[in-house]
Amino acid sequence: MYFHLEPGNTWLAGGFWSPNAEDLRRIRDDIAFDDAPLRKIIKNKTFVATFGSLQGEQLKTTPKGFDANHEAIDLLRYKQFLLIKKFTDEEVLSADFVKLANHTFKNMRPFLDYMSEVLTTDLNGQEI
Numbered sequence: 001m002y003f004h005l006e007p008g009n010t011w012l013a014g015g016f017w018s019p020n021a022e023d024l025r026r027i028r029d030d031i032a033f034d035d036a037p038l039r040k041i042i043k044n045k046t047f048v049a050t051f052g053s054l055q056g057e058q059l060k061t062t063p064k065g066f067d068a069n070h071e072a073i074d075l076l077r078y079k080q081f082l083l084i085k086k087f088t089d090e091e092v093l094s095a096d097f098v099k100l101a102n103h104t105f106k107n108m109r110p111f112l113d114y115m116s117e118v119l120t121t122d123l124n125g126q127e128i
Contacts (some may be wrong), residue, residue, distance in 0.1 A: 001105060004061050012101060014108040015082040016115065023119055027065060030118045033128050035072035050107040055117070056080030081115065083108050088116045 002013040020028065031038060041047060042054050058077040062068040066076050087105045091097060121127055 001108070003076055003101070005092070007089060009086075011084055011086045012104045013082055013084045013114060014105070015080070017080055017082065018080075019081075024079065025097070027081065027115070027118055028066065028125045029123065031072050032066060032070060033123055035075055036049060038075060041114055044110070046107055047111070050085055050104060051083045054078070055084050056082040076080075081111075083111060 004011050004013070009047070028088075043102045054075075057078060060077075062073065063076055070076060074079060087097070087100070094100075098107070
């Protein structure tokens with residue numbers, strides 16, 4: 001999780017900014033096996049209302065070892081998996097900002113729980 005406070009440029013973020021090659025492969029393998037859990041999270045109305053969409057740098061081509069026609073190629077191209085929520089100065093200076101920030105971090109939880117499980121278990125659900 002990350003909190004950036006600057007006049008005119010305040011935002012909260014979470015996710016994986018620069019996963020190592022092994023973690024990135026594990027995430028992609030899980031998405032390739034079954035993209036439904038991640039899609040459910042990123043299409044959830046609370047997620048969309050808070051973060052809009054999954055963000056992060058993406059490959060322009062297909063990642064090595066994956067089919068360019070895979071149904072989840074849009075997710076497999078991600079090299080970073082980021083959730084970002086920007087705030088106006090008015091929101092930051094409001095009496096409710098701490099509640100707003102806390103609510104934003106809470107809305108990250110399903111995504112972070114998903115990623116934590118992916119990175120700590122194998123495709124059979126066994127602890128690594």
